[in-house]
Amino acid sequence: MNFLHGIQLVIILSTLFFLVLGLTPVFQKLLAAPLPDKIRKIFGEHVQREMNSRTYLMSLIAFHILGFFILFFMQIFQHVLPLNPNQLPAVTWDLAINTAVSFITNTNWQAYSGETSMSHFTQMLGLGVQNFLSAAVGICGVLVLVRGLTRSQTRLIGNFWEDLIKSTLFILLPLSFVLTPILMSQGIPQTFEGKAKIVQRDQSPHLMQDIPVGPVASQVAIKQLGTNGGGYYGVNSAHPLENPTPVSNFFQLLAILLIPAILVLVFGRMIGDVRHGRALFITMVLFLALGLWGSFWSEFNYGTLEGKETRFGIFGSTVWSVFTTAASNGSVNAMHDSMSPLSGGIQLFNMMLGEVIFGGVGSGLYGMVLFVVLSVFLSGLMVGRSPEYQGKRIETPEMIATVIALFLPSLVVLIGTAVTLTYPTALKSLGNPGVHGFSEIVYAWTSAANNNGSAFGGLNANTPFFNIGLSIAMIIGRFGVLIPVIYISGRLAQKIKAPKTSGTFSTHSPLFIVLLFFVIVLVGGLTFFPTLTLGPILEHFMLISKKV
């Protein structure tokens, strides 16, 4: 790492920081305001009727079931549907299930290559729409949580449809409209054509080559903004048409963390505790900084350019790998499989923490709040009071929901990996036998169960075993957290908010940040230390001993 890299990093982080600061009040205003009359008239009266947590949850689940079937059948019937210039065949049933689950859960795990599997119709009206909606659902989770913490003695926690419409129309769409032209200016295609015919340099003009194109730029914009990560092309943002220049790379990097980071501060403002939001933000920055530092150290000492795009280099690829695994984005601009063992380990650990280092749109924040609940539970006892968060008493039901949400995805990773290892046909998918193969399997399950969606590479996951298994992981990873969060919010809304006194410890002090940091590291570390030891850590020490 040299001086130039340092400057680049400063530019990326400071631009991001100022964008976040600038947009936070805007977001707050947009999310706090009721739906304008005009829009409400379009959708009808039911979008403003307040719901209790049960109704909210039911609406949310119904919405996802509907979304799943639409997406599933769109793939199954894409050969007869319009906008299929390349005449792509129907998607297999298991892949269709996997892809549908993947996109409704904001995971965007891709067991296929977009350009050779999905028609324009599926990409735009299926995957693209879910890119928006799944991210919007994440914001719904934040809004519900805010109401749970601010309201008192009520069962009502908002209207799911109103939240969904607000988040999509006011947050995600406008930002996508801004980002898409920027990306197009860098040469990312935005067309209904199926193929571009090009002549390669130094080749005879008769040797024409077909390059698949389509409405790429708009897809890429929301893929990054919505922490979706599902690429138009199979190799995602490593593809020269999905991420052609350092400038497009820069804007995509910003887009990965932008909304999750803003939502953290918006959360603080909306619950009336700006400093708490800031404390959560700082905690996340700490993890991000440590991840970057560790990855740089490992990459610049042990990394190679193999598997990376020369236009991004080791630096550009490393920053991206940390950003995309910190946020539950999952888009890649290099093959994570080829990176040095420890930076692969950091990517894994970022995801294993449950995608709370900014994390997915909304989901990162509410995941972090679950860690906060666990922290205030332990430290609340240590100051001699029944634990409370933002003046709301944390009791047994809240703790049950919290530990389920915190531990369930981890259990899925462990059990999924173990099942894969004992399942002979599954092992055939491995690109690399040996320790690295183990890391590939762990990565696949970690990525799915934490709704990241990035692939380590090397593993052929388009088999019925992985398609179905990882679908289950994605569903548990998404709803195993979201449902408890809504349940907790519904319970908290019913409680009286206790006033702050010097007997309640602050949730914004440096001490709190340190505490939260260690609780997260401890929970993640205690669960996954053996797994990481047998994967990336073992690989790292083997690499060292070979070098010596």
Next chain:
Amino acid sequence: MTTRIFPSYKELTRDALRDSLKKLNPYALRNNFVILVTWFCAFTVSLYSLSFERSSFNIQISLWLWFTVLFANFSESLAEGRGKAQAESLKRMRSTMIARRLTDHHDLTSEQRVSAVDLVQGDVVICDVGDFVPLDGEVIQGIAMIDESAITGESAPVVRESGGDRSAVTGGTKVISDRIIVRIIRASGDSFIDRMIHLVEGAKRKPTPNEQALQVVLVSLTVLFLVAVGTLKVFGDAIYAMDSGASSDTLTFPILVSLFVCLIPTTIGGLLSAIGISGMDRMIRKNVIAMSGKAVESAGDINVLMLDKTGTITLGNRMATQFYPAPGVDPKFMAQQAYLASIADDTPEGKSIVLLAKNYGDFPDTKGEFVPFSAQSRMSGLDQGTIQIRKGASDSIKRWVIEAGGSMPEKIEETVQAVGIRGSTPLVLAQRVDNLNEVLGVIELKDVIKAGIRERFGELRKMGIKTLMITGDNPLTAGAIAAEAGVDDFLAEATPEMKLDRIRAEQARGNLVAMTGDGTNDAPALAQADVGVAMATGTQAAREAANMVDLDSNPTKLIEVIETGKQLLVTRGALTTFSIANDVAKYFAIIPALFIALYGAGGLGPLSALNIMHLKSPESAILSAVIFNALIIAILIPLALRGVKFQAKTADELLLRNLLIYGLGGIVSPFVGIKIIDQFLEWSGWL
């Protein structure tokens, strides 16, 4: 005298040891998930070691796993021991008690001697000197001195009489003077003494809300580690299979179970129940009977404390502190007349006036006729021939002076007002000599704030607890005393309804309220408060409504109750943090041991780099971790029983302190401990 029997430390330990062996029955562990799981681990590893692979290492692992369970049992038994001994003596007393039942309570000859256990609610019994009150009841006739030491341990006898606020008597107390007739209001099995027995035995102890929530965390961690260790076997075998050069014989059943037991929160799991029991026991030792563990826990959460002025904030009585002679009156003369007016006055105020007057010199004991205070005149004083001396409230003296043609000097009126504003009570002294009236001056009676109470309130404020003084005084007086005592707020001219309303208002704001009370009219407020402490001297209604009874009837006790409640939670949180933090070191001991041979081509593999403690051998590392895990429970038993030292600090200060000691300490100490044990094992040649 006391009928309580406290066994010696030696006896307690002996009993606890015996008891902890009895608790090896898994059914006895059904409420303690973590230790039950440990029991199961010890059992299966023992079976494995005895039937499949009888190595010295495996046997030692089994033994230490059993010790882990034993230490946990021992802590609980030790905590229970004290209470059990106390319960035994209470039970003995109850079963041998004979009651003298009256079939007709107007007819004293209708007496029958029955066992106390056979009495039913509504029975009437007679108690003479030397008799025990058989069950909880209400005095319906007579007055008596009662020795309550069997229940309270307090040797000073108390007065109980029919009617009013002192009519409640408790079963097991002894009449030491006079005779009373008592109506039994609680049948045997449900009386105060029964509840106390249940309480001290821990038989009725239900997990408190916080304990339940903590159990959720402990159970979930146990499940998480079960999966983590279970899958580790699969992962490890798979990786060993890839490296054909090494065999996976380190991943044996006893070793994996050892890892599992080391990781699950056995420390807090083993000590949790001891912490709860000893918390209750600390309350009992402070002579507070909590009706449930929940009440004790709520005490830690209190953020508004309602305290009666009299007896809590001020000493019971007002004292004369200053004479203000009227213009032209000699101070010494005024002191003398004040002395005379009060010499026969038995009230504490009167005595304090005499005391103050003596500072001005010795006065002769002049004979005269004492005029006691009456509700009509609202004055008291002395008639001495033609001289009449009176002291009383300013308006009544004024009336008395004016009625005989005198007048109230303006200066006196001013002084009266000034004294009132200070929060003191002005008494005006006047004399009538041959129908000539003269106002002599003003006596200032002052509420004396208890020593150290101001500092106490400062501590409470630091802990985030608001103090609220309840008083019947007018707002002016109340405000002055409140300011002097350093309470945060006051409720003047308080009626029981106002108390109740105030509690409700505070609760609506999200506050948890604690109060003490003794009268029947306190009962609604006591019931409404989150923590209501009734005085043992209080009425039955008050005792019923409260969720704690203070046997010493000391209103300041509430503060100690809060501290005990907080201490209980702090201890639980601290040991949980410690327990979880311990896992880091255990991983660093065991994981390298499991995979040290991996890719080592027969020698040490790359993962030996993780053996940062440089433990001697894989076996030694694992055994050291297991031994540490068991011993730490034993080492922490005193802390669990005594509780973490409580300090009046703000939450942030407390958190920092406890995180450093139990969080950081929890991470560091096992590194040290395991290393020491590893060295010892090598030195002793055990392995």
